[in-house]
Amino acid sequence: MSTIEDVARLAGLSRTTVSRVINNHPYVSAGKKKLVQEAMDILGYVPNSSARSLRNQKTDIIAVFIPRVMNPFFSQFIESFENAASGQNYQLIVCQTQYSQEKELTYLNLLKTRQIDGVVMVSFENDWDVIEPFLEYGPIILCNEVVEKAQVPMIFLDQQYGGYIATKHLTSQGHSKIAYCCGGYRSSVSMARERGFRQALTEAGVQFEERYAFRNAFHVEDGKRVFRELKEMTCPPTAIFTGGDEVAAGMISEAKKFGWNVPDDLAVIGFDNQEITELLDPMITTVYQPVEEMAHKALEVMVQRIQSKRNYSLEKHEFPMKLVIRESTISKKLANV
Amino acid sequence: MSTIEDVARLAGLSRTTVSRVINNHPYVSAGKKKLVQEAMDILGYVPNSSARSLRNQKTDIIAVFIPRVMNPFFSQFIESFENAASGQNYQLIVCQTQYSQEKELTYLNLLKTRQIDGVVMVSFENDWDVIEPFLEYGPIILCNEVVEKAQVPMIFLDQQYGGYIATKHLTSQGHSKIAYCCGGYRSSVSMARERGFRQALTEAGVQFEERYAFRNAFHVEDGKRVFRELKEMTCPPTAIFTGGDEVAAGMISEAKKFGWNVPDDLAVIGFDNQEITELLDPMITTVYQPVEEMAHKALEVMVQRIQSKRNYSLEKHEFPMKLVIRESTISKKLANV
DNA sequence: ATGAAAGCGCTAACAG
DNA sequence: CTGTTAGCGCTTTCAT
Numbered sequence: 001m002s003t004i005e006d007v008a009r010l011a012g013l014s015r016t017t018v019s020r021v022i023n024n025h026p027y028v029s030a031g032k033k034k035l036v037q038e039a040m041d042i043l044g045y046v047p048n049s050s051a052r053s054l055r056n057q058k059t060d061i062i063a064v065f066i067p068r069v070m071n072p073f074f075s076q077f078i079e080s081f082e083n084a085a086s087g088q089n090y091q092l093i094v095c096q097t098q099y100s101q102e103k104e105l106t107y108l109n110l111l112k113t114r115q116i117d118g119v120v121m122v123s124f125e126n127d128w129d130v131i132e133p134f135l136e137y138g139p140i141i142l143c144n145e146v147v148e149k150a151q152v153p154m155i156f157l158d159q160q161y162g163g164y165i166a167t168k169h170l171t172s173q174g175h176s177k178i179a180y181c182c183g184g185y186r187s188s189v190s191m192a193r194e195r196g197f198r199q200a201l202t203e204a205g206v207q208f209e210e211r212y213a214f215r216n217a218f219h220v221e222d223g224k225r226v227f228r229e230l231k232e233m234t235c236p237p238t239a240i241f242t243g244g245d246e247v248a249a250g251m252i253s254e255a256k257k258f259g260w261n262v263p264d265d266l267a268v269i270g271f272d273n274q275e276i277t278e279l280l281d282p283m284i285t286t287v288y289q290p291v292e293e294m295a296h297k298a299l300e301v302m303v304q305r306i307q308s309k310r311n312y313s314l315e316k317h318e319f320p321m322k323l324v325i326r327e328s329t330i331s332k333k334l335a336n337v
Numbered sequence: 338m339s340t341i342e343d344v345a346r347l348a349g350l351s352r353t354t355v356s357r358v359i360n361n362h363p364y365v366s367a368g369k370k371k372l373v374q375e376a377m378d379i380l381g382y383v384p385n386s387s388a389r390s391l392r393n394q395k396t397d398i399i400a401v402f403i404p405r406v407m408n409p410f411f412s413q414f415i416e417s418f419e420n421a422a423s424g425q426n427y428q429l430i431v432c433q434t435q436y437s438q439e440k441e442l443t444y445l446n447l448l449k450t451r452q453i454d455g456v457v458m459v460s461f462e463n464d465w466d467v468i469e470p471f472l473e474y475g476p477i478i479l480c481n482e483v484v485e486k487a488q489v490p491m492i493f494l495d496q497q498y499g500g501y502i503a504t505k506h507l508t509s510q511g512h513s514k515i516a517y518c519c520g521g522y523r524s525s526v527s528m529a530r531e532r533g534f535r536q537a538l539t540e541a542g543v544q545f546e547e548r549y550a551f552r553n554a555f556h557v558e559d560g561k562r563v564f565r566e567l568k569e570m571t572c573p574p575t576a577i578f579t580g581g582d583e584v585a586a587g588m589i590s591e592a593k594k595f596g597w598n599v600p601d602d603l604a605v606i607g608f609d610n611q612e613i614t615e616l617l618d619p620m621i622t623t624v625y626q627p628v629e630e631m632a633h634k635a636l637e638v639m640v641q642r643i644q645s646k647r648n649y650s651l652e653k654h655e656f657p658m659k660l661v662i663r664e665s666t667i668s669k670k671l672a673n674v
Numbered sequence: 675a676t677g678a679a680a681g682c683g684c685t686a687a688c689a690g
Numbered sequence: 691c692t693g694t695t696a697g698c699g700c701t702t703t704c705a706t
Binding site for chain 1: 405407
């Protein structure tokens with residue numbers, strides 16, 4: 001393992017000069033520069049990054065917080081973000097909080113110990129008040145989630161609009177008994193979607209019915225369960241808005257098992273535009289979220305923050321959603337469109 | 338940002354003593370220990386990890402190489418590996434090679450620059466000869482892939498057995514015209530599966546037919562395409578082995594579109610036991626791969642290697658696959674179970 | 675049981 | 691344009 005000292009000695013120059021050519025500084029004569037490069041080649045020299053980190057007070061590593069990788073939304077984010085980051089010579093550390101406040105806190109310590117230059121929180125578990133103090137140690141940006149009181153960059157999707165266009169699509173198909181299905185109350189994401197849902201209902205002159213609301217559906221199994229609950233209802237809904245394609249898929253799969261026709265007996269709309277939406281029969285109408293654009297913007301903003309060392313100012317970037325109409329909401333029977 | 342010096346001063350002791358309590362060394366009197374801890378609390382002190390890395394010649398970071406995150410096999414690996422790693426206080430850097438030799442090489446430099454302690458290659462693009470020299474800088478272990486000449490740990494699944502049980506299942510259903518579909522020739526994975534496929538065929542006394550072989554199917558779209566090719570054949574196969582559930586899903590979806598009945602007209606078997614196998618109608622028969630076990634073993638072996646500093650010895654760990662029988666291969670028509 | 679001092683490998687004043 | 695020197699923050703001999 002050769003060091004800068006070895007290179008300097010071999011080239012017959014000082015460490016400073018070697019350092020200058022490593023970092024592309026001006027004011028190095030072409031001759032010495034070549035000398036240094038030759039010496040580096042001979043020794044197979046590569047600068048030690050721990051030493052550089054210590055000296056430069058930065059590691060060129062960014063941490064991304066997600067609850068877990070195996071969720072298409074988050075894995076797509078990781079994929080896009082890593083692609084962008086590697087293009088700028090940043091490495092990406094994955095932090096899975098597992099929905100645990102404690103794990104999230106443990107990971108935040110990476111900032112304190114200076115193992116990373118910044119944190120992108122695509123999910124968060126703790127109250128902002130407990131996260132905020134870590135800003136002293138480096139930039140934190142919020143991605144996909146919105147916290148009103150936080151004075152940091154926030155990159156997010158217009159969830160309300162997403163909920164709105166999905167529901168509007170349902171009402172415009174003539175539905176008025178529309179169920180609402182999502183995962184969790186708390187998150188700003190769910191809340192915004194529900195606002196959009198209600199807005200579309202209101203516009204169509206239909207009342208929101210609490211008995212049609214299911215707020216604990218995250219996964220395939222949940223979709224199946226919700227369908228079973230729903231089919232037992234007196235006067236069941238004719239359409240349902242779900243917060244995720246997996247949930248919609250589970251619901252459709254179960255509905256078919258019980259002989260229901262989707263979309264004729266029940267129109268189902270998903271969320272995320274995952275691959276699975278094109279595989280089920282019927283193909284699932286859904287809402288496309290521009291995850292890649294969001295991830296790229298997140299990196300861009302993060303890099304700026306790291307360079308400018310300004311951790312404390314608000315900055316909002318919103319991206320729109322898009323409705324993707326497939327078969328699970330378009331009744332052939334009614335034939336209205 | 339307080340340093341060890343600050344703590345020492347506040348506690349009225351030397352840096353050495355503070356360092357000793359940080360690292361739980363013996364020979365520190367209880368009294369001084371408490372003094373130090375109080376000082377650390379007051380200052381909110383946390384050791385700087387760049388400084389430690391420089392001094393200790395290790396970063397507690399492991400890199401995982403995969404082609405891309407958005408593939409259930411790899412994202413599951415990442416998820417499991419990160420869970421295990423965080424339990425041992427290791428961080429995980431994700432390196433997406435994008436199937437590019439050049440990118441892979443760039444990432445290998447992380448080892449040279451000492452930014453990471455070791456590399457887990459779940460995929461690899463370059464010849465072993467070009468990877469091997471990097472062993473000088475730290476441990477590299479192979480996961481899921483096997484390279485005969487490599488003198489490093491290899492954690493892998495019994496792919497041949499996987500191919501075998503899947504195909505055996507098909508022949509035992511009475512099929513003799515069985516197509517073979519996989520992604521890529523080269524990889525040890527595909528080759529082993531094909532050996533298993535041929536073995537099962539041989540046992541059943543049927544000949545391998547090259548015209549039934551499709552070796553460029555990676556994704557949903559490919560499955561659809563392969564079906565279209567296959568249905569035009571004179572004397573098409575009655576069953577098909579695919580190297581991935583997505584491919585199987587695409588095939589089934591397309592087959593249904595053309596009015597074919599799966600499994601009666603064509604039995605389809607997948608690989609991976611992804612969630613989607615339980616959602617399609619028919620549900621997909623597939624092969625379960627113990628990815629989580631593999632990831633856990635990979636971490637265990639990696640940690641050992643890092644600690645022992647022995648980068649150059651062979652070590653093999655094999656895990657078995659399991660057949661998961663669902664509907665896509667069980668013809669109700671024939672009713673032979 | 676505790677401390678003084680050297681040094682991990684690098685970069686940036688500062689001087690020339 | 692080039693070199694000398696002083697650290698970045700930590701751990702570890704080696705004394706005491």
